[in-house]
Amino acid sequence: MKDTRTILRETRAALGALTGARAKKNEALERIAARLESECAAILEANRLDVEAARTAYGDVMLDRLTLTPERIAGMARGVREVAALPDPEGRVLRRVERPNGLVIEKTSVPLGVVAIIYESRPNVTADAAVLALKSGNAVVLRGGREAFRSNAAIVRAIRLGLEDAGLPPTLVGFVEDTDHRSANELMEAAGLVDLLIPRGGAGLIRRCVENARVPCIQTGTGICHIYVDASADLDQALDIIENAKTSRPSVCNAEEVLLVHRDIAASFLPRLHDRLVTEREVRGAVPVELRLDPRAAAVIPGVPAGETDFDTEFLDYILAVAVVDGTEEAVAHIARHSTGHSEAILTRDGKNADLFTARVDSAAVYVNASTRFTDGGEFGLGCEMGISTQKLHARGPMGLEELTTYKYVVRGNGQTR
Amino acid sequence: MKDTRTILRETRAALGALTGARAKKNEALERIAARLESECAAILEANRLDVEAARTAYGDVMLDRLTLTPERIAGMARGVREVAALPDPEGRVLRRVERPNGLVIEKTSVPLGVVAIIYESRPNVTADAAVLALKSGNAVVLRGGREAFRSNAAIVRAIRLGLEDAGLPPTLVGFVEDTDHRSANELMEAAGLVDLLIPRGGAGLIRRCVENARVPCIQTGTGICHIYVDASADLDQALDIIENAKTSRPSVCNAEEVLLVHRDIAASFLPRLHDRLVTEREVRGAVPVELRLDPRAAAVIPGVPAGETDFDTEFLDYILAVAVVDGTEEAVAHIARHSTGHSEAILTRDGKNADLFTARVDSAAVYVNASTRFTDGGEFGLGCEMGISTQKLHARGPMGLEELTTYKYVVRGNGQTR
Numbered sequence: 001m002k003d004t005r006t007i008l009r010e011t012r013a014a015l016g017a018l019t020g021a022r023a024k025k026n027e028a029l030e031r032i033a034a035r036l037e038s039e040c041a042a043i044l045e046a047n048r049l050d051v052e053a054a055r056t057a058y059g060d061v062m063l064d065r066l067t068l069t070p071e072r073i074a075g076m077a078r079g080v081r082e083v084a085a086l087p088d089p090e091g092r093v094l095r096r097v098e099r100p101n102g103l104v105i106e107k108t109s110v111p112l113g114v115v116a117i118i119y120e121s122r123p124n125v126t127a128d129a130a131v132l133a134l135k136s137g138n139a140v141v142l143r144g145g146r147e148a149f150r151s152n153a154a155i156v157r158a159i160r161l162g163l164e165d166a167g168l169p170p171t172l173v174g175f176v177e178d179t180d181h182r183s184a185n186e187l188m189e190a191a192g193l194v195d196l197l198i199p200r201g202g203a204g205l206i207r208r209c210v211e212n213a214r215v216p217c218i219q220t221g222t223g224i225c226h227i228y229v230d231a232s233a234d235l236d237q238a239l240d241i242i243e244n245a246k247t248s249r250p251s252v253c254n255a256e257e258v259l260l261v262h263r264d265i266a267a268s269f270l271p272r273l274h275d276r277l278v279t280e281r282e283v284r285g286a287v288p289v290e291l292r293l294d295p296r297a298a299a300v301i302p303g304v305p306a307g308e309t310d311f312d313t314e315f316l317d318y319i320l321a322v323a324v325v326d327g328t329e330e331a332v333a334h335i336a337r338h339s340t341g342h343s344e345a346i347l348t349r350d351g352k353n354a355d356l357f358t359a360r361v362d363s364a365a366v367y368v369n370a371s372t373r374f375t376d377g378g379e380f381g382l383g384c385e386m387g388i389s390t391q392k393l394h395a396r397g398p399m400g401l402e403e404l405t406t407y408k409y410v411v412r413g414n415g416q417t418r
Numbered sequence: 419m420k421d422t423r424t425i426l427r428e429t430r431a432a433l434g435a436l437t438g439a440r441a442k443k444n445e446a447l448e449r450i451a452a453r454l455e456s457e458c459a460a461i462l463e464a465n466r467l468d469v470e471a472a473r474t475a476y477g478d479v480m481l482d483r484l485t486l487t488p489e490r491i492a493g494m495a496r497g498v499r500e501v502a503a504l505p506d507p508e509g510r511v512l513r514r515v516e517r518p519n520g521l522v523i524e525k526t527s528v529p530l531g532v533v534a535i536i537y538e539s540r541p542n543v544t545a546d547a548a549v550l551a552l553k554s555g556n557a558v559v560l561r562g563g564r565e566a567f568r569s570n571a572a573i574v575r576a577i578r579l580g581l582e583d584a585g586l587p588p589t590l591v592g593f594v595e596d597t598d599h600r601s602a603n604e605l606m607e608a609a610g611l612v613d614l615l616i617p618r619g620g621a622g623l624i625r626r627c628v629e630n631a632r633v634p635c636i637q638t639g640t641g642i643c644h645i646y647v648d649a650s651a652d653l654d655q656a657l658d659i660i661e662n663a664k665t666s667r668p669s670v671c672n673a674e675e676v677l678l679v680h681r682d683i684a685a686s687f688l689p690r691l692h693d694r695l696v697t698e699r700e701v702r703g704a705v706p707v708e709l710r711l712d713p714r715a716a717a718v719i720p721g722v723p724a725g726e727t728d729f730d731t732e733f734l735d736y737i738l739a740v741a742v743v744d745g746t747e748e749a750v751a752h753i754a755r756h757s758t759g760h761s762e763a764i765l766t767r768d769g770k771n772a773d774l775f776t777a778r779v780d781s782a783a784v785y786v787n788a789s790t791r792f793t794d795g796g797e798f799g800l801g802c803e804m805g806i807s808t809q810k811l812h813a814r815g816p817m818g819l820e821e822l823t824t825y826k827y828v829v830r831g832n833g834q835t836r
Contacts, residue, residue, distance in 0.1 A: 020777050097799050103788055105798055112810055113780065191628070195810055210609070214628060216811040237833040244835035358828045359438050362531065370521060370831030379836070380523055380827070381515050392530055392613055392824040393634040394812035406810040409798070410776045413788030415655040417662035418797070 001177045004186035008141060008193040011174035012114050015139045019111075022090055024166055025135060029084035032134075032162030033077040036127065039158035040073045046154035047123065054147045061251055065121045066148055076127045076155075083131045083383045089401040090137045104412045109405045111137030113195035116187045116215075117386065118143045120201045123151035128384045130159050130173050136404040141174035141194070143187060145201075149179055188213040198399070200387045203314070218395060220387035223253035223342035224314050225372040228331040228357065230348035231262040235269055237369065238347045239276045245345070245371040246277065246289055251316050253388060254343050254375040258311060258321045260331045266300055266324045274301040277320065287318045296324035311338050328353045332360045339363055341390045343372040364390060364397035419595045422604035426559060426611040429592035430532050433557045437529075440508055442584055443553055447502035450552075450580030451495040454545065457576035458491045464572035465541065472565045479669055483539045484566055494545045494573075501549045501801045507819040508555045522830045527823045529555030531613035534605050534633075535804065536561045538619045541569035546802045548577050548591050554822040559592035559612070561601055563619075571595070606631040616817070618805045621732070636813060638805035641671035641760035642732050643790040646749040646775070648766035649680040653687055655787065656765045657694045663763070663789040664695065664707055669734050671806060672761050672793040676729060676739045678749045679715070684742045688718040695738065705736045714742035729756050746771045750778045757781055759808045761790040782808060782815035 018025070036043070047068040054066055095107040115138045119125045126142055133140035144152040153175065160170035176183045184205070187197055194215040199205045201221075209217045227245055229238050245256035261269055277289040291303035292310045303322070310321045311334075325331045328346070335344055345367035346357040354368045365375040375397060377385025382400030389395045395403035436443070454461070465486040472484055513525040533556045537543045544560055551558035562570040571593065578588035594601045602623070605615055612633040617623045619639070627635045645663055647656050663674035679687055695707035709721035710728045721740070728739045729752075743749045746764070753762055763785035764775040772786045783793040793815060795803025800818030807813045813821035 016778075099797070099799060103792060103797075110780075210632060216809060218811075234833070240833065240835055248836060354830075360434075362528070363826065365827040365829055368828075368830045370829060370834040371836055373836040374521060374829065374834065375827075379517070379521075381517060391634060393636075396824055397827050406814055408781065409783040409793075409815050410786075411783055411788055411792065412772075412786045415652070415658065416788040416792065417658055418666060418789055418791040 004176055004178065004183050005190060005193065007174040007176055008114065008116075008187075008190050010171045011139045011141050012193060014169040014171040015113060017169050018134070018137055018139065018172060021168070022088060022137065024168060025088070025137070026084045028134060028163055028166035028168050029080050029131060031165040032131065032159050033080040033084075035158040035162040035165065036073060036077040036080065036155070039154065039161070040070060043073055043151065043154040043158065044068060044070065046150035050148055050150045058147065062121060066123070066151070068123060068151060072124065076124050079124075079384055080127060080131045083135050083401075086135065086383050086401060089135070089405050094407055101416050102414060103416050106410045107407050108410050109402070109407050112404060112406050114139050114141060114193065115196045115198065115404060116141040116143065116194045117198045117200060118184050118187060118205060120145040121148055123148045123155060125200070126152045126155045127159065129386060130156075132384065132386050132401060132404060134172065136401045138195075138404055139172045139174070141176060141187070143176040143183055144179070146179035149177075153177075184208070185212065188215060188217070191215055196404075198387050218387065218389050218399070219391045220389055221253045222314055222340045222390060223255070223388075224257045224312065224338060224340045225254060225342055226258045226260060226331075226335050226339060226344040227256050227372065228260040228325070228328070228335075228344070228346045229262060229265065229269060230328060230346060230350060230353050231264040232350040232353070233265070233347040234349060235265070235272065238269070239272060241345070241347060241369070241371050242273065243276055245373055246320050247281075247286070247318065248371075248373055250318055252373075253314075254373050255316070256320065256372055257313065257315055258323070258338065260323050260325045260334060261297070263296070263324050263326055266296065270297060270300040270322075273322075274303070290319045292319060292321045294323035297322045314340070328356050332357060335361055335363070341392075342388065343367065343375040345370060345372050364388070422594055422596065422601050423608060423611065425592045425594055426532065426534075426608050428589045429557045429559050430611060432587040432589040433531060435587050436552070436555055436557065436590060439586070440506060440555065442586060443506070443555070444502045446552060446581055446584035446586050447498050447549060449583040450549065450577050451498040451502075453576040453580040453583065454491060454495040454498065454573070457572065457579070458488060461491055461569065461572040461576065462486060462488065464568035468566055468568045476565065480539060484541070484569070486541060486569060490542065494542050497542075497802055498545060498549045501553050501819075504553065504801050504819060507553070507823045512825055519834050520832060521834055524828045525825050526828050527820070527825050530822060530824050532557050532559060532611065533614045533616065533822060534559040534561065534612045535616045535618060536602050536605060536623060538563040539566055541566045541573060543618070544570045544573045545577065547804060548574070550802065550804050550819060550822060552590065554819045556613075556822055557590045557592070559594060559605070561594040561605060562597070564597035567595075567597055602626070603630065606633060606635070609633055614822075616805045636805065636807050636817070637809045638807055639671045640732055640758045640808060641673070641806075642675045642730065642756060642758045643672060643760055644676045644678060644749075644753050644757060644762040645674050645790065646678040646743070646746070646753075646762070646764045647680060647683065647687060648746060648764060648768060648771050649682040650768040650771070651683070651765040652767060653683070653690065656687070657690060659763070659765060659787070659789050660691065661694055663791055664738050665699075665704070665736065666789075666791055668736055670791075671732070672791050673734070674738065674790055675731065675733050676741070676756065678741050678743045678752060681714070681742050681744055684714065684718055688715060688740075691740075692719040692721070708737045710737060710739045712741035715740045732758070746774050750775060753779055753781070759810075760806065761785065761793040763788060763790050782806070
């Protein structure tokens, strides 16, 4: 098993082959898509072993995330071709100035270099991450989770065959075989070898990165997402949006965790909310949502009294914390105290309140009259995504191709001195 | 003396007054400029005490950096007005898409929040940093060096009076009175209170930030800048550029530290270099440049044999390390091994070599036929600057107003669910 620093050095050494080979990138992606298709049986077999080994230890949701099918692999290959079809993020001239002294300064987008990603369970991240990195001119080092190890290895093998088919070094995609904490820490500490580290996983992994990383690192994912229902909201629409944001996929980071309701509509709206999320779901055999209520909400509908941490918890489950607020200002203040900066929404027909909310809420995505579930690279039109940044530096929200580039200033002169 | 976290909390609390007060920003800057002028005598008196106290401990260069004059203060006020005249970096719609489902997604530039800066000696940084931060909608916490403490305090007092004149809270500009390591460390550790920390100082400070910071942090400044003289260069022009890059201001980060010379011109060019940087400067009473030569250069001209660390040292002095290389490829490889990613130049009349160099050299600024000394916010047309980033994440090269913003996605819908 190769040690992490050796893998990083090999990957970095391969980077040169990609510089100035921009024309080859799309060919490589096409070859990779073809190899994912032709290696489908081998990938499925590796995945079958992973799923078998995981069956006793993991729940259904997790097993579903882990499992590949011929359709999912076809989807993976299709995703690769979609990324190939996107505009090249390299070499864009972001600004051009000609100075009075004749210097021509071009701020030009360039790849970051070596991008490393630490991720869990879903093997399709392996293909997504590799392909986004390559399309943007980067080399990539992948460090997936133990439970998907065989699947990831098989996918990486197919990707590398594709790179070789296109005449590029297979080491452009590094693969860390060690799935221990140790290798994650080694990536965090590899200053000078990693240009960007993206931890994509639970809160514990993100925290370790923030505290220990000596390489540039982007915080992703944790989403305590709020929806605020203003007094002027269309309440029918509000019920649809809230049910969608909470229940369409409770395990993901853009799912709603907290609902804030304007006091003027609390008495009329909360009973309808309870009907929609609890009673009606029970009737039709869907999982009912557990409502954790602040005292003002609890005065109107039945539910669990909210505990101290309920407004600071990413439940990732059929649980919704509910509070009544005096208005948009209080909603904004609540969000400022409790949000993780991922996605928040206001439901309103009052333009002034919408403007106040979008101006004041300091999160990656701020919605007016739509579900928070749209915070996603595909839904934003970026192709697939490398993760969703909840920090403000460099990238915010879904990270697509542009977010995997930096820039440099290319300055052309004819002898200028200062 | 207020403790650092209290100052940070006050500054963060003031931030709300700036949100949605974009129209007031320029008025505030005008008031600040006026106060810098009207408080000129008080600032000069405070500065006189700083300079007096520093006289025994510091050299001439340092004392010059510390000293304010009526002209320098007038320049400071002029700088504030120049920043006011720049376009507002807030609220730019960086990308707008309307999705097939009707969602309108606007990627919109917004302030980072609270920007903190740790800096040394030059008191004009106090005004530059505060004004860049305010113009971009941020609050700022300033932590200057001990030697300029009284000057900085007087400048901050003037700035705060200007803020009050404009009806904004003076606490938008926080001032850390403790100039110990301790307060710098407190800023590095204030996760959640600092949105961006910019250490602007020696290599030791930058290293401590990279190793210890738990807040987002941008590495600045260290510049081991290279100039490569290609075989096809205009050698007269090359001598002008090299002398300028090395001697016009040796103590700054964009000064040249290493010269690489193509082997085909080494025999003809190096003696002219020696004449220009050593002999002629001695004759006219200028400080001669000490040449530290690799063996191939030492075979042609007299000089000090380069030691092991000479090609990895930011001399910030009248010292130049010189090596002979086989061509552009070797120059690029040398730079990849030894550069700090600040600024590098190729001097050439060969377009192919220029393209190779600009494509392959991975630094913030890459020059063709010009001095590295131009890497500077003013020279790049950004107004003054907050520092020069040598990292790739978020900002690279001179940081002006745009680099003090992040973005958020404002998404408007009419009931969309996913």
